[in-house]
Amino acid sequence: MDVRVERTRRSLQDALLDLARERPLDEVTVAEIAARAGVNRSSFYQHYSEKETLLADALDAAAEAAAATLPGHYEPPSGPPQALVQFLQHIDEHAELYRSVFGGTGSTAVLARLRARIEAIVREGLVSSPTPAYEGVPLDVIAAGITGSALGVVEAWLMRDPRPSVEVGAEWVWRALLGPGGSWA
Template identity: 70%
Template sequence: MDVRVERTRRALQAALFALAREHPLEDVTVADIVTRAGVNRSSFYQHYSDKETLLADALDAAAEQAGADLPTVAEPLAGPPQALFDYLVHLDENAEVYRRELGPHGSAVVMARLRGRLDSIVQEGITRSGTPAFEGVPLDIVGAGITGLALGVIEAWLARDPRPPVSTAADWVWRMLLGPGGSWQQPDAD
């Protein structure tokens, strides 16, 4: 990608992310974004069609910059993977933005982006693990179920006042992902 294009996109993302930490998205205008980014209005529309898509990109970039990649789970682990903990730290540090954008009046684009990311990771993890735990259930249904569960736990955690520590949230998400059996069943070795 052209360096100037990337620089403009990053400036727009950083500007909206900072503004979203200060105000609800509906209160932020394109004029606010371009002023904060130091670019002109036409630059915004050359790169983004709307604020929600820009915010989704900004949240992805902020998570990436924080080193908070969502985990790829190939097999059951004894506890939450570090990547899950790191991602929840990122959510905790930016709780107001995520609470607004994932809540009932939040951004459909942000929620769809996060849901898609989680669903992809879940489906890949289930496929790579070879677990028979979901035998007979289509992979997209398993992915949707686990993704919905994880998002539900994250939303409920972010909504709590006071919000429990990240370690508690990681434990909650992990325990819900494992389900009542405590772990995915591994295929029998023949």
């Protein structure tokens, strides 16, 4: 992708996330996003058809950034992986935005894209570090189960008031994924 296109898209994504920290996403306009990103409105529409697509790209980028910290060969650590902690830090920083995505008035398209991105990351991890624990179960089924469980715990953590720390949320996700046995062996 052209560096200028990538830079403009990143600026628009950052602008949306910044504005969503200040007030509900429904109140943020395309004109405000463009102004915060330092581009004009027509530039917004050259890259995105609507705010929802921009939001989905911004959340994809956050998941991808967290996944980039995962090692090539994965050995389950004794606690939550740093990539999970980083992803929850991003969610925590943009809690109101993620609450709207996960909540009853959220965008099913944005949530579906986030789920698909995380499933792809999980599949890649399972392929690069196979474990006998899932022998005989299709890879897409395992990836969907891990993703659904993780997102379910993330949503429950996110909706708590007061919300526990990122470290506590990461520990909850990790323990839910390990299950009662607590081991992949």
